[in-house]
Amino acid sequence: MIDIAATIKDVAKYTGLSIATISKYINGGNVLEKNKILIEEAIKVLDFKVNEIARGLKTNKSMTIGVLIPSLENIFITSIISHIESILIQSGYSTIICDCKENRKLEQEKTEFLLSKMVDGIITMPYSNNGEHIKRVLEKNIPVVLLDRPLKDVNCDVVLVDNLNASYNAIEQLIIRGHKRIGIICGSKDVYTSQERLKGYLRVHEDYSIEIDPELIKYGDYQIDSGYRLLNELLDMESRPTAIYVTNYEMTLGAIMAINERGVSIPDELSIIGFDNIQMAKIVKPTLSIVVQPMQQIGETAANIMLKRLKGDMSNYPSMFRLKTEVLIRDSITSIV
Amino acid sequence: MIDIAATIKDVAKYTGLSIATISKYINGGNVLEKNKILIEEAIKVLDFKVNEIARGLKTNKSMTIGVLIPSLENIFITSIISHIESILIQSGYSTIICDCKENRKLEQEKTEFLLSKMVDGIITMPYSNNGEHIKRVLEKNIPVVLLDRPLKDVNCDVVLVDNLNASYNAIEQLIIRGHKRIGIICGSKDVYTSQERLKGYLRVHEDYSIEIDPELIKYGDYQIDSGYRLLNELLDMESRPTAIYVTNYEMTLGAIMAINERGVSIPDELSIIGFDNIQMAKIVKPTLSIVVQPMQQIGETAANIMLKRLKGDMSNYPSMFRLKTEVLIRDSITSIV
DNA sequence: CTTCTATCGCTAAACGTTTCACTCTTTAAT
DNA sequence: ATTAAAGAGTGAAACGTTTAGCGATAGAAG
Incomplete structure (x- = not known):
């Protein structure tokens, strides 16, 4: 009309x-x-x-938050984003999503892109370990919230999960069932979450005075293939582990693929604990025990701390929120004699 | 500095x-x-x-495209979005993503939200069958591209896949392997893609002069549970189908869950063809035959037609791009005697 | 009847661009 | 030599808001 x-x-x-x-x-x-x-x-x-644009010109606010992530094809990430968006939109903020496709150069470029779009804040799950691109943002007094992992030398709010105790609790479930040779499929050595998850594995072994065979610790890259390959490596050992813990979603997929192919009987021949993704865990037979991260809480916490900073409330800056995970025990693990 | x-x-x-x-x-x-x-x-x-905001005020452009989808926790959708974003950003456009969480009211509200953010265009995978919210957008001369399904009475560009022939080809693979009693697990009767996928099933039966048992046609709702439930229903029939075709990703998950639980032997007891998600299909044992949609092509096509409209090029308006799917035949189907 | 204090509304400047219409040079064509 | 055309630069208005700062009105207090 x-x-x-x-x-x-x-x-x-x-x-x-x-x-x-x-x-x-x-x-x-x-x-x-x-x-x-x-x-x-x-x-x-x-x-x-x-007209929000005219208003933005005058108020110097775009009412827009940049969300910069390593991949959009990852349900752990998109689930978090979905919850972030739900919270932000209630306060009139829109979210510009940038996917750096696990590429440092793109991460850098998209940060600049978000800056050029005059975002009022950035929520990011960093890909690069180097936080230079984030420092540039903070210098301009634009609030940043880090997801999933902190960044060395970068001083800002962080929302992550207690990876160390997540692993600790998962492995503990295996230990109390009598397992002593427990394999772990880690991510890359230089990834924060990977390091933390390994630390939990090491600490619980120590607390229960179980010796660690370094051969049982395998390093992958959080991709499907490495889960597949490393599970095979572990099963090819002369002295096989009786249980294996896989530390992220994609590698869990790969591990299951390998298990299916080899026809390994779960949990009789091998107990296994995976990571994330409840759907996956339910359809695998027998049902998979998993470590579950609280995606909703991660997203909401990140969005809320961002809103707080945008209001100019800098109390407890920088804050670190270390959220708790849950270990879901199902049919894929058993006691050994 | x-x-x-x-x-x-x-x-x-x-x-x-x-x-x-x-x-x-x-x-x-x-x-x-x-x-x-x-x-x-x-x-x-x-x-x-x-300052893009000041520029936007003057040029009446926000260089921003709204992307409105029913869910962010769906790899089919996020994969498409990822490819859309890649193309748009090359032309300086950012994408504001709104997830209506499969809720008509939210879909309506988020459309208004995008409008209030002065987006230059909207790419949407509609949830509601009613296109009123989209009409309002078109009235304002803001270009819209529909994903995955057309909307009655809404005249704009559409990018979708050839659902009918996707099904046709999948079922044909079963027929030429001797199957005559083929079950199909459809989505809801009022969903466009669901209707098209069923049409393909019907047409190929007709072309091969195979009688259709209406009992073999089950209607679900594209959610995991209905895949699980309907697969069980089909297997509980006195005269079981020898093959089953599941028409979306989530229901395929549910179906696999049911198959695992019942210990049905695939493909000896039952041949099965699923939908989408290559990762899933690879880890299931035996490997699952699936219909694969060209996510990258869908995303890129949608983004490119949007860019074309934004440039004012209204040639061939409205266009409908009906992209081809692929049927991946793997171990989950077999010939019957 | 002043004076004070709220309350409400208005004028005008400002935000950082783009763009129209114009001037002034320079170069090319006759 | 004259004219035309093209090239380069400028001033000023405009986009749609927000926001000081000021003026007007009216009721309360003295």
Whole structure:
């Protein structure tokens, strides 16, 4: 019906009031009751909507948060994003999502892109270990929230899970069932979450005074193939582990693939604990025991701390939220004699 | 180093040229070689970046595309989005992603939200069958590209796959292997892709003059549970099907869960063809035959037609791109005697 | 009847661009 | 030599808001 969007000017004209008064009303200022009614009528009739761009120019806010992640084809990440978006939109913020496709150069470029889009803040799951691109953002006084892992020398809010105790608790479940030779398929040595997950493995062994065979510790790269390959390596050992712990979702997929191919009987021949993704765990037979990360809580926490910073509340800066994981015990592990 | 962002004014001051000249240079106009060098120097020294918001106010463009989808926790969708984003960013567009969480009211609200954010276009995989929210967008002359399914009474570009022939080809593979009683697990009757996939099933039966037992056609809702439940229903029939075709990813998951639980031997007791998600198909033992949709092509096609419309090129409007699927035959189907 | 204090509304400047219309050079064509 | 055309630069208005700062009105207090 209306060709060109109505502006605040049109509302002013319609009501006979000045632009400033309309603006005041829009932004919650006091106007006379009769004018209020008049303005509301005008807004309805003219289908007036605030032009967020013009407002942004004036207020120096874009009401936009950049979300920079290593991959969009990863349910752990997209689930978190979904929850972030739910919270932010309630406060009128939109989220610009940038996927750096696990590429440092792209990560750098997309950071610049987000800056050029004048985002009010950035929530990112860093890919690079080097936080230079983030430092540039912080220098401009744009708040940043880090997801999943901290960054050396970068001082800002972080939301992550207690990876160390996640592993500790998972492995503990195996130990109390009598397992002594437990294999672990880690991610790359230089990835934070991978290091933490290994630490938990080491610590629980120590606490139960179980000797560690370094041969049982395998390093992959968080990709399907390495899960597949390393599970095979572990099973090809002369002295096989009786249980294996796989430390992320993709490698868990690969490990299951290998197990299926070899026809290994779970849990009789081998106990196994995987990571993340509940759907997966349910369809595998027997049902898979897994470490579950609280995606919703991660997303909501990150969004809320960002909103707090955007309001200028810098209390407890920088904060680190270390959320708890859950170990779901199902049929894929058993006690050994 | 620099506190407050440099503006075009600062560049003008630094170079002694006028604002208009700087603007001209930025936008690719001709300036004298010596001025060009001078401006470039100024831009570098002052770390000047165009303020996209101010530019947007003037040009009436936000250089932002809204992407509205039913769920972010769905790899089929996020994979498409990832490819859309890759293309759009190359032309300077950012993508605002809104997830309506399979909720009509939210879909409506988020459409309004995107409009209020002044997006230059919207790419959406509609959830509601009713296209009213989209009509409102088109009325404002904002281009829309529909993903995955058309909308009745909505006249705009659409990118989808040839669901009908996807099913046709999949079922044909079963028929030429001698199957005559083939079960199909469909989505809801009122969902476009579901209808098309069923049509392919019906047509290939007709072409091969195979009678259709209506009992073999089961309607679910594209969720895991219905795949699980309906597969059980099919196997509980007195006269079981010898093959089953499951028409989306989630229901395929559910179906596999049921098969594992019942200990049905694949493909000896039952041949099965699933849908989408290559990863899944590889880890299931035996490897699963699936219909694969070309996610990358879908995303790229959608992004490119959007860019074309944004440039004002309305040739062949509205266009419908019906992309081809692939049937991957693996170990989960066999010939029957 | 002043004076004070709220309350409400208005004028005008500002945000950082783009772009129109114009001037002034320079080069090319006759 | 004259004219035309093209090239380069400029001033100023405009995009749609927000927001100081000021003025007007009116009721309360003295």
